Amino acid sequence: MTELAPPEQRPVTGIMLRIAAATVFSLMAAMVKIGSDYGLHTIEMIFWRFAFALPPILVWIALRPGFSIIKTKRPRAHLWRALIGLVAMGCSYYSITLLPLAEATTISFAAPVFATLLSAVFLMETVGWHRWGAVVAGFVGVLVVMQPQNATLPLNGLIVALVAAFGVACVIVTIRQISKTERAMTTVFWFTLIAALVTGFIVPFYGTNHDWLGWAIMFAIAVLGGTAQLLLTASLRVAPVVVVAPFDYIQLLWAVGLGWLIWSDVPTIMTGCGAAIIIASGLYTLFRERRRSKQPVRPVIV
8 A cells, every 4th residue: 555645734724733632522521421411321322422423424435535434354353442442431421510611631641551451461562660650640640639548529420530531541552553444534434333322222221302502512522522533633634742732631620610600619739730641741751752753643533
């Protein structure tokens, strides 16, 4: 397969796209919490997230690369990626309904820390003491946010948020393997289709009748989620990941602001300290990864 020439690098444009992606992801998280407050079940919100996304993906494939792109020699890998991604998304959505937005967002940033650990165990990647130190620091940051000695946050919400972060890490590691032989659009198609089918079997047991506002909330979640993913992917096409990835942490600022504005939630000092440790750990891991390998990083669809 002939490799495409790398696109023109426009770092400022990439940064702006990444900031936009972080903003839209934060708005989606807020809509999930609003939907939960309105009485929407997590399973419903996830199902319609994929159901609304599938038709545009099919149209895009038909108009651009063609349906031959959905052919795969690794169906089991796609099934595993879809199932683990679905569990991660379900736990992420559910944690948002249980925790303040800032705390749920902060714990989600532990995913790169888990990914480093999984890469060492399952991919047999060499992890030096610098990155192991970042892993330990990341876990310390998570413990600071959780405050196990005070139990100021619901334990079930904290556990679900950690499972979500671990699930995202599993997705990151899986995509590293799948991306060696599969195109990004192939992975997106199978993830969306499998997730829609699986949740489609479950949603009748949880779905209820909704008024126009309930449907509007679920449609907004789907549109915001899809838009954020497109913006994230676009940012990686015009700028190196080491330039744009640090701006993901703007999500935390939005989470604090939206949590205060809508639910009057004010993060504790411990949450702020833990967030600072996790962010520092993530940034250090990112830069060490960049120094270790100069290979381009594909966008992660989660």
